[in-house]
Amino acid sequence: MISTWRRRRAGRHAGKNQNPDGNLNMEVSIPINFRCPISLELMKDPVTLSTGITYDRENIETWIEAGNQTCPVTNQVLKTVDQFPNHVIRKMIQDWCVQNRTYGIERIPTPRIPITRYEVFEIVSRIMDATKRGDQMECQELVAKVKLWVKESDRNKRCIKFNGTVCALSEAFDAFATDSFEIHAGVLEEILSALTLMLPFDAEGQSYLGSTASLHCMVWILNCGDLSGRRNAVLVLKELLSLDHRHVDALAEIEGANEALVKLIKEPICPTATKASLTTIFYLVSPLSSSSEKIKSKFVEMGLVSLLLEILIDSERSICEKALGVLDGICGCEEGREKAYSNALTVPVVVKKILRVSDLITEFSVSILWKLCKNIEKRDEGGVLVEALQVGAFQKLLLLLQVGCGEKTKENATELLKMLNPYRGTLECIESMDFKNLKRSF
Structure with a gap:
């Protein structure tokens, strides 16, 4: 099937750019070298493999992530799965779009180059180094950069998440929490904010976030942090308790944890925080907790029953x-x-x-x-x-x-x-x- 654009001209353009035979339905074929060999559609982010064939980045990444190790066109085994942006083809496609804009063709935007695993390894190494030196300012700046990368695209998020970033951030959180909550409040809240973008956590990340120091720090943020900090803290706590029930008893023993969770329901920040708080409380009052009876009594004393009925x-x-x-x-x-x-x-x-x-x-x-x-x-x-x-x-x-x-x-x-x-x-x-x-x- 030949990919085409059709543009029906509005009445106000009837006298402009009209073809000689008066037909208002214009067809423009996409040049073959501008089409991705996989989808046969116009490439928006052309990249070239080691075999020399150019594909649209999204299509070839889907092909590789499905477990294929060959070039779809040549069937050659790929020596590397690295993709190199083809700026020449991309510029030619953009020029072609501009030339045909009268037919309703929009110029493709210049794509952001996605990060590579090497860039992720580098920033993870720098975060760990800054953590060892106790340099919260540098660590906070690096974590903010990670957040920007994650928000740019799902591809970036996957690359960041599956190359050790969660573990590094969790280790950094535990280290700064062990040192001092108050002194390192800024970097601690920034790390929590980044972690909420990369749920769920791996086992190693859970071990650091489930430490005594980390749990105490998150409860402290629930009580003393700003609105976004409290939201992020309860989201991480909810995730921890859902992944490993051993954290339930540890959280229940921390003074002020129950009060902070009830406050999030009584004085809601946003629906997401309310749901996370209710889920966390659900784990605390469930049979999974060895001290659930004692915890239930505390929640009753705080007036949680009446609060829940009002919510319902x-x-x-x-x-x-x-x-x-x-x-x-x-x-x-x-x-x-x-x-x-x-x-x-x-x-x-x-x-x-x-x-x-x-x-x-x-x-x-x-x-x-x-x-x-x-x-x-x-x-x-x-x-x-x-x-x-x-x-x-x-x-x-x-x-x-x-x-x-x-x-x-x-x-x-x-x-x-x-x-x-x-x-x-x-x-x-x-x-x-x-x-x-x-x-x-x-």
Whole structure:
């Protein structure tokens, strides 16, 4: 297929540059030497391989990253995968675009030359050297340069990430954190900012960022840093806890960590930081933590239950899922359930979320309701169960079993229906015939 551009002239150009036969649909063929041999499209960033064949950079990089070690045209084995910018062809293509601009052809921009792994090795070496000398100013400047490279293109990001940069930055963070948080605050926050652009971390990077000094430093930034610093700190903490659960107990032991995480929810910086904080708290209150019961009690004392319920009233899907996950974890302890019982929003909000938004939200909602009903005292049993019935729990649970759900959620829903059933006598209930046309999801 011959690649062409078509330009339909607007009415105001009808009298200008019109071809002799009056046809307003103009076709311009791309010269063969301007087309990439792989895509047959106009090259925007022509590069030449060691075999002497020129390709568009994006296409040949995709070819090589797929595991191919040969030149697509000559089928020769590549002695090196290095690509050399073909400035002559690129300039010719740009001139051709300018000459044909009347046909709607736009001049291709001069591409930024992507970094090479040798440049990455060099800057990594300089960062490590500056770290050893304790030169925070030079290290901060180098990290800022790395950030600029990463933001230029995905290709740069991959090259930087997979050539030891994350490990070097993590080691530098640990070294400066060990020395002094206050003295090196600038470079520490700059490193965190760069690390958030290169998630997830490798194992070696995790070991440095999960050190005692590094964790204490991130908590300090959560409490004392500026808005961007606090955002970056919680993003890195969330990533660490998701990759290695051993960091959960270490973070839980740091004074001020829980308070800083709750503050990010109470005084939100941005949705990204709120989600990261909720996820971090979720790991802290999960069974993965050996001191989860103690942690849950602390969060209850900070008023997290009421805060979560307020968030759940009107929040987007992702935040809602995370908030319900945290509430489910907190309701696993007696203090958490007591706080939930005493809040008038708990049962109506939780029941409302069943079969709304997503399957995960339904699972968390049923789990929370089951914990509240299963563990209540006899003197309060009627009140909570009747309230759940009044806001439509029985009907929603029946519907949930009809459409299908996970095995654990099905067990909880079935047990909840048994607990609710004795109190239905004086309350209106939807007849089962209303569900006869529902289709199962399995």
